Amino acid sequence: MEAFFAPFGVVFVQRALWGGILVSAICALAGTWVVLRGMAFLGDAMSHGMLPGVALASLFGQNLLLGAALAAGTMAAGVTALGRSPRLSQDTSIGLLFVGMLSVGVIIVSHSASFAVDLTGFLFGDVLAVRERDLAYLGAALAVALAVAAGGHRAFVALAFDPRKAHTLGLAPRAAHAVLLGLVTLAVVASFHVVGTLLVFGLLIAPPAAVALWARSIPVIMLGAALLGSAATFVGLLVSWHWETAAGATIAAVAVALFFVSALASAARPAASRTGRPERPTTVHQEGQTTP
Secondary structure (H helix, E strand, C coil), X not given: CHHHHHHHHCHHHHHHXXXXXXXXXXXHHHHHHHHHHCCHHHHHHHHHCCHXXXXXXXXXXXXXXXXXXXXXXXXXXXXXXXXXCCCCCHHHHHHHHHHHHHHHHHHHHHCCCCHHHHHHHHHHCCHHHCCHHHXXXXXXXXXXXXXXXXXXXXXXXXXXXXXXXXXXXXCCHHHHHXXXXXXHHHHHHHHHHHHCHHHHHHHHHHHHHHHHCCCCEHHHHHHHHHHHHHHHHHHHHHHHHHHCCCHHHHHHHHHHHHHHHHHHHHHHCCHHHHCCCCCCCCEECCCCEEEC
């Protein structure tokens, strides 16, 4: 038992644990909608599209979070604008912006060898370097994410499962989509400096996807995803401490492993127990209950 809890007696590991828990909660709120709406490519593109902003902020000695937020916001605005064109699919718009933003970021980075270490941190994060100030930022981001998720819940539900009905009900689907993009942007920007852009995708997608195989309501998926992400953080830090592996990558790997465990367990359930439980909800009540 001492080996089980000993790592968490160290101050920087404690901060890493709290940082991971806060990130898990933020990612659960945004990731649930990413999973339900099939927006995984957008989440991946958004995380990589922050590179130009981070590179420029580092180049001019500015706050990296501010640079990341501006770049991610620019990409979200671009996706929203291009998505209104009937000639371009959303995937095409996202792909073009993804490649464009990433290319600009790499061009900026390639002009200075000093970006080598910063780029590594951008890609893989440093969860063990979380400071008290970072925890305060994450707490504020979680408060904003909760407010957005609660205020936009009804519109998000209608948008996820029947955009035409959302328009009929006067829920402004385009505005709701823009707000949802903002929520995803908030989750990615708030999380990248903890687990990195390549790894934030694991906490954004894996826990909600794992819980969605079992849960039948959206709030339950969100709560379960937050708990599963927190568990992945705890186990990942523990494994990282004893095996001397990269903490952020280990957390993400545990999160993905938990998804596969959930998927295998779901596939092994007797057919009778799955009766009436759809693989993907197709009808959603206003309070967030899903039924076939």
